Amino acid sequence: MRAHGYLATGRRDLPGLALTLLVAVALPLLVRDEYYANVLVLILIYAGLASSWNLIGGVAGQFSLGHSAFFGIGAYSSTILYNYLGVSPWLGLLVGGVISVALAALISFPVFRMRGVFFAMATLAVSETIRILVIYARKFVPLPYSISINYEPGFWRMIFEDRSSYALLAGCYFLVCAAVTFVLTRSYTGYYLRAIRDNEDAADASGIHIRRYKLLAFVVSAFLTAAGGTLMAQYILYIEPGTVFSMELSVDLPLMSILGGIGTVLGPFVGALILIPLRELLVEHLGGTLPGAHLVLYGLLLILIVILLPNGLLGGLARLGARLRGRRPAARPEVRKA
Amino acid sequence: MSLLEVTGATKRFGGLVAVNAVDLRVEAGGIVGLIGPNGAGKTTLFNLIAGAFAPDAGDVVFDGRSIAGLHAATICERGLARTFQIPQPFGSMTVLETITTAALLHGRHIGRAEQAARLAAERVGLQGREDVLTGSLTNAQKKRLEVGRALGTMPRLLLLDEVMAGLNAAEVSRMLDVIRRLRGEGVTVLLVEHNMEAVMAVTDRLVVLDSGRKIADGPPLEVVEDPQVIRAYLGEDDAAELEDSDAERP
Numbered sequence: 104m105r106a107h108g109y110l111a112t113g114r115r116d117l118p119g120l121a122l123t124l125l126v127a128v129a130l131p132l133l134v135r136d137e138y139y140a141n142v143l144v145l146i147l148i149y150a151g152l153a154s155s156w157n158l159i160g161g162v163a164g165q166f167s168l169g170h171s172a173f174f175g176i177g178a179y180s181s182t183i184l185y186n187y188l189g190v191s192p193w194l195g196l197l198v199g200g201v202i203s204v205a206l207a208a209l210i211s212f213p214v215f216r217m218r219g220v221f222f223a224m225a226t227l228a229v230s231e232t233i234r235i236l237v238i239y240a241r242k243f244v245p246l247p248y249s250i251s252i253n254y255e256p257g258f259w260r261m262i263f264e265d266r267s268s269y270a271l272l273a274g275c276y277f278l279v280c281a282a283v284t285f286v287l288t289r290s291y292t293g294y295y296l297r298a299i300r301d302n303e304d305a306a307d308a309s310g311i312h313i314r315r316y317k318l319l320a321f322v323v324s325a326f327l328t329a330a331g332g333t334l335m336a337q338y339i340l341y342i343e344p345g346t347v348f349s350m351e352l353s354v355d356l357p358l359m360s361i362l363g364g365i366g367t368v369l370g371p372f373v374g375a376l377i378l379i380p381l382r383e384l385l386v387e388h389l390g391g392t393l394p395g396a397h398l399v400l401y402g403l404l405l406i407l408i409v410i411l412l413p414n415g416l417l418g419g420l421a422r423l424g425a426r427l428r429g430r431r432p433a434a435r436p437e438v439r440k441a
Numbered sequence: 442m443s444l445l446e447v448t449g450a451t452k453r454f455g456g457l458v459a460v461n462a463v464d465l466r467v468e469a470g471g472i473v474g475l476i477g478p479n480g481a482g483k484t485t486l487f488n489l490i491a492g493a494f495a496p497d498a499g500d501v502v503f504d505g506r507s508i509a510g511l512h513a514a515t516i517c518e519r520g521l522a523r524t525f526q527i528p529q530p531f532g533s534m535t536v537l538e539t540i541t542t543a544a545l546l547h548g549r550h551i552g553r554a555e556q557a558a559r560l561a562a563e564r565v566g567l568q569g570r571e572d573v574l575t576g577s578l579t580n581a582q583k584k585r586l587e588v589g590r591a592l593g594t595m596p597r598l599l600l601l602d603e604v605m606a607g608l609n610a611a612e613v614s615r616m617l618d619v620i621r622r623l624r625g626e627g628v629t630v631l632l633v634e635h636n637m638e639a640v641m642a643v644t645d646r647l648v649v650l651d652s653g654r655k656i657a658d659g660p661p662l663e664v665v666e667d668p669q670v671i672r673a674y675l676g677e678d679d680a681a682e683l684e685d686s687d688a689e690r691p
Contacts, residue, residue: 111551291549294542301531308491308525310517310546310594 131270140266147273153371164300169226177332234348364417449499543593
């Protein structure tokens with residue numbers, strides 16, 4: 104068998120890499136229709152966000168339910184800096200990222216003491232606290248509840264006339280998130296994070312400094328999530344605490360990862376590819392006539408998919424492929440959730 | 442100087458003194474067995490050495506430096522690796538991936554770690570099983586994988602926690618082969634074990650714990666004849682009976 108270098112890559116990575124590049128760069132350039140371009144932008148931003156979540160939640164196995172905190176910080180940082188100080192959102196993106204990294208590092212001390220559901224609940228509590236603090240802060244600073252960004256297209260303002268430019272930007276964002284995941288999972292850190300996810304005692308006894316690697320995954324995840332927050336704010340051109348710090352987002356990101364294939368490089372993208380159009384369709388066809396009905400159907404579909412494909416769509420496809428090749432499927436144990 | 446030197450190690454759990462002022466030396470190149478009845482404090486002492494928790498008093502010196510109270514990961518980096526009594530496999534990994542993870546301790550190059558892992562797998566008799574998921578291994582194989590994972594970190598001292606418990610005779614003899622081979626390769630071993638026969642077969646020295654105290658320390662054949670050891674294992678009455686019957690013998 105061929106020995107690999109610092110990255111464990113094989114020929115089986117090639118189709119995934121090609122698909123990622125195609126989706127991230129070629130599709131945005133091809134899709135001209137406004138409606139589809141909008142869906143594409145959302146898919147790609149969510150694919151990037153879910154990939155970011157997947158780093159800590161899937162690869163490292165620390166099920167965060169508080170990622171809206173980082174998303175919201177990213178959206179608020181760039182928007183406030185742009186609207187009040189005229190700072191380019193490109194810089195604002197970095198500022199939001201750095202603040203999120205600082206928050207992640209700060210809360211890592213208490214939350215990493217907890218495992219499983221307790222970790223999930225602690226991160227949920229943190230994100231809710233941040234949302235409430237942002238609303239509360241309006242007592243002391245003249246910050247409106249919702250903030251709109253004026254529509255003045257320009258590259259440095261990160262505002263574009265056509266949706267395909269946004270799609271290209273979102274594609275690049277997804278590409279960066281996928282590339283970071285690829286490098287982290289295929290290098291020694293990938294072995295370490297998997298070891299930590301599988302069995303902390305054994306990881307510890309193998310010389311792996313658990314806190315250090317969890318923290319690494321957490322801060323990278325926080326930074327990339329904040330970047331997605333900035334992108335979304337620049338796309339929607341409107342933010343408010345209820346939407347950017349919403350629990351719905353904190354739940355959507357793990358959901359997409361699980362649906363596509365948790366812990367894998369392309370799983371989060373596959374999950375976003377299914378969930379976003381599904382939701383758009385349901386809202387479109389049911390949202391007007393039967394308010395709330397789309398949520399019920401959405402929930403039912405999710406339950407079905409998770410029951411039928413416990414390892415996500417990619418896991419299901421791998422099993423199908425193995426069966427078609429006439430081999431018994433490898434009993435890949437389920438990733439421990441929460 | 443000994444490779445491992447434990448002096449006055451004490452650990453309390455509430456009112457219970459699990460390990461009470463125990464001294465223990467392990468010389469480089471030897472195989473030392475740590476035995477004792479259930480609840481004697483063997484595993485607690487083992488955990489004090491491996492860094493699962495810090496001693497309340499006393500010191501643990503490895504290779505001239507104190508390791509008492511250090512993180513398990515740091516102790517492992519210093520060259521002291523342990524196995525777990527109940528195997529703790531990485532559930533999503535294959536045999537090779539598991540040992541590769543451990544072997545990455547000495548270099549981040551995956552190819553080189555994999556090569557080292559193949560050698561370690563071979564040393565514990567798991568060659569040909571490299572691509573099997575850890576969950577599909579038999580219990581005996583999982584136990585050997587524990588040793589393989591520990592060996593992956595290239596330790597100078599290997600702590601084996603009841604690696605023979607729950608194995609049948611054939612599997613025990615296989616594990617003994619693995620341990621004997623390690624001795625030949627210059628790995629120092631500290632072995633916690635219940636299986637007396639197995640311990641006698643491979644160790645150079647035996648240390649006996651009872652109720653948290655060290656009651657014997659010496660060559661295996663002498664230690665098992667020690668009346669205090671017999672008493673600890675058989676209880677006062679049975680030991681007295683045994684002594685009586687010995688005395689009656691002409």
